[in-house]
Amino acid sequence: KAGVTQTPRYLIKTRGQQVTLSCSPISGHRSVSWYQQTPGQGLQFLFEYFSETQRNKGNFPGRFSGRQFSNSRSEMNVSTLELGDSALYLCASSLRPSSYEQYFGPGTRLTVT
Amino acid sequence: DQQVKQNSPSLSVQEGRISILNCDYTNSMFDYFLWYKKYPAEGPTFLISISSIKDKNEDGRFTVFLNKSAKHLSLHIVPSQPGDSAVYFCAASDGGSNYKLTFGKGTLLTVNP
Numbered sequence: 001k002a003g004v005t006q007t008p009r010y011l012i013k014t015r016g017q018q019v020t021l022s023c024s025p026i027s028g029h030r031s032v033s034w035y036q037q038t039p040g041q042g043l044q045f046l047f048e049y050f051s052e053t054q055r056n057k058g059n060f061p062g063r064f065s066g067r068q069f070s071n072s073r074s075e076m077n078v079s080t081l082e083l084g085d086s087a088l089y090l091c092a093s094s095l096r097p098s099s100y101e102q103y104f105g106p107g108t109r110l111t112v113t
Numbered sequence: 114d115q116q117v118k119q120n121s122p123s124l125s126v127q128e129g130r131i132s133i134l135n136c137d138y139t140n141s142m143f144d145y146f147l148w149y150k151k152y153p154a155e156g157p158t159f160l161i162s163i164s165s166i167k168d169k170n171e172d173g174r175f176t177v178f179l180n181k182s183a184k185h186l187s188l189h190i191v192p193s194q195p196g197d198s199a200v201y202f203c204a205a206s207d208g209g210s211n212y213k214l215t216f217g218k219g220t221l222l223t224v225n226p
């Protein structure tokens with residue numbers, strides 16, 4: 001069974017731009033969560049989607065948004081990029097919503113210059 | 114305010130010896146705890162978990178101990194192997210209607226041959 005895939009793997013953007021990251025969960029998994037990993041803050045929860053609905057949201061500004069499609073694929077969008085948004089963005093999928101045991105993708109490394 | 118703390122950014126151990134990774138938490142509502150392992154360029158992989166109703170959970174070479182009164186948990190790896198070299202994240206959740214995971218910043222374990 002294929003794992004969680006994320007595209008692109010690497011991305012360089014400039015301040016003020018917006019970016020869209022994509023995540024395809026494991027086949028059959030309907031829940032997708034997004035995390036931001038930075039050296040200073042570690043792994044921080046962004047949001048969780050299940051059945052195209054956002055179920056949980058972390059403490060991030062409204063510039064961070066996401067959505068989920070009927071095939072469970074998910075995208076997250078960051079608008080008006082700031083230098084501090086440079087991070088590894090990880091997507092995780094699980095069979096059920098609010099599941100503790102999640103399967104992570106390799107991440108998208110975003111660099112904002 | 115960091116609710117899950119891994120105070121040792123790194124740990125170095127000889128092959129065959131015991132590795133002990135520590136994690137402290139401040140939120141008394143946390144009732145489920147997990148450990149993830151992360152290799153470079155890969156997403157975190159679920160390793161082992163423990164519910165607050167237990168004080169120990171074992172899976173092969175990995176054992177997690179929970180001390181609720183001290184708000185402390187630890188991961189023991191015995192015997193340590195070079196392939197165990199990775200970043201280990203401790204995570205916690207308060208269950209209820211909000212299952213989002215709160216992660217520590219991680220500990221880099223290096224197992225020397």
